[in-house]
Amino acid sequence: MDQAPGDGAGKPAGESGLPGCYRHPDRETGVRCVRCDRPICPECMISAAVGFQCPECVRGGSGTGHAPDASAPRTLAGGVTAADPRxxxxxxxxxxxxxxxxxxxxxxxxxxxxxxxxxxxxxxxxxxxxxxxxxxxxxxxxxxxxxxxxxxxxxxxxxxxxxxxxxxxxxxxxxxxxxxxxxxxxxxxxxxxxxxxxxxxxxxxxxxxxxxxxxxxxxxxxxxxxxxxxxxxxxxxxxxxxxxxxxxxxxxxxxxxxxxxxxxxxxxxxxxxxxxxxxxxxxxxxxxxxxxxxxxxxx
The missing domain is CATH 1.20.1540.10 (Rhomboid-like)
Incomplete structure (x- = not known):
């Protein structure tokens, strides 16, 4: 089963219907972390090879070579992130x-x-x-x-x-x-x-x-x-x-x-x-x- 952190985050922050940043719920955003799919505002965006990641996923890294598990960071489509994306x-x-x-x-x-x-x-x-x-x-x-x-x-x-x-x-x-x-x-x-x-x-x-x-x-x-x-x-x-x-x-x-x-x-x-x-x-x-x-x- 894929990790789904922050299920309570991402509720609409305003009349536009856009979700609020999972760390700053009052800030509307249309961008999500490419690993965990949580909404992130410009302050929380950390540039990645594709798109942006949230601070927690960046701190978690892409693994240490052990077998992947359900808690491993995931790509936008649900795949396990790799050290070499090429x-x-x-x-x-x-x-x-x-x-x-x-x-x-x-x-x-x-x-x-x-x-x-x-x-x-x-x-x-x-x-x-x-x-x-x-x-x-x-x-x-x-x-x-x-x-x-x-x-x-x-x-x-x-x-x-x-x-x-x-x-x-x-x-x-x-x-x-x-x-x-x-x-x-x-x-x-x-x-x-x-x-x-x-x-x-x-x-x-x-x-x-x-x-x-x-x-x-x-x-x-x-x-x-x-x-x-x-x-x-x-x-x-x-x-x-x-x-x-x-x-x-x-x-x-x-x-x-x-x-x-x-x-x-x-x-x-x-x-x-x-x-x-x-x-x-x-x-x-x-x-x-x-x-x-x-x-x-x-x-």
Whole structure:
């Protein structure tokens, strides 16, 4: 069970309906501690990697390496806070770079087995079977595959910009779930809509999922959403105007990432874990359903 300190704090302090600071009940505030979710006024706000923390959570620290328990400080979404809020982001970035080096070095021998393709196509190395032939792993392997320097550079720059704040706010497990399911969502929509012999690759679907999640998080924390919305709009314009871009992957990732993030950060604390698991399971089932339907169409 998650810690819920200060249950008596946070009652409306005035006609606006905003809660009062848990330490200064007469001061209205729209900001909450990213760990314990208690309302905090400007005097009590202590800047953190994402948002603000209350004095008690800062004094409590992020743990000493012992196994987490119910009283451990929590992220906004209920995850256990970590000493390094960039660890999963670094691992994902490293995996993408490692696959890129392998693809550049190995050429078709590495690229062909990882591409997202619906049905068999022919390359210089011979026939390449696709998802419809049972190679469902391509839906995920293609998310880590890049062939061009500009492609991987843009995606990894976006990952490094968006990843750490989301990882700090969601926690490691929820963040990696968000990333992988967003990537799978993009792959599934591409598989459903694109021509069977079209091929796709890249982390863009997962990155667009991070964009959607960032917008949800900023809205939840009452931050100015205009910067991320402008950046998202620019990327969507590029998605639909540049040739050679698999727009299906971008939109699929955006939809899944936004939905997951909403479920993660808006789930009530009393049933938070149950609801978050249900949201993640629902997203996965929707992806599987799309893939099964498309496979039946093609076979």
């Amino acid at each position: 660890l999963i982001t670094k691992i994902i970035l490293g995996l993408n770079l490692a696959v890129f080096v392998a693809a550049v070095s190995g050429g078709d021998r590495v690229v062909d087995p990882m591409l997202l393709v619906g049905r068999a196509v022919f390359s210089f190395g011979g026939p390449v079977e696709g998802v419809a032939e049972g190679q469902w792993y391509r839906l995920l392997s293609s998310v880590f595959l890049h062939e061009e320097v500009a492609h991987i550079a843009l995606n990894m720059l976006a990952l490094w910009f968006l990843g750490p704040p989301l990882e700090a706010a969601l926690g490691r497990v929820r963040f990696v779930t968000l990333y992988l399911l967003s990537g799978l969502g993009g792959s599934a929509l591409f598989y459903l809509i694109a021509a069977p012999n079209d091929a796709a690759l890249g982390a863009s679907g997962a990155i667009f999922g991070l964009f959607g999640a960032t917008a949800v998080l900023m809205r939840r924390m009452n931050y100015d959403m205009r910067p991320v919305l402008v950046l998202l709009a620019i990327n969507l314009v590029f998605t639909f105007t540049w040739s050679g871009i698999a727009w299906q992957g971008h939109i699929g990732g955006l939809v899944i990432g936004t939905a997951l993030a909403y479920g993660f950060v808006h789930a009530p604390r009393e049933k938070r874990l149950l609801i978050q698991r249900a949201v993640a399971a629902g997203a996965l089932l929707a992806i599987v359903a799309v893939v099964v339907i498309r496979t039946l169409q093609l076979t």
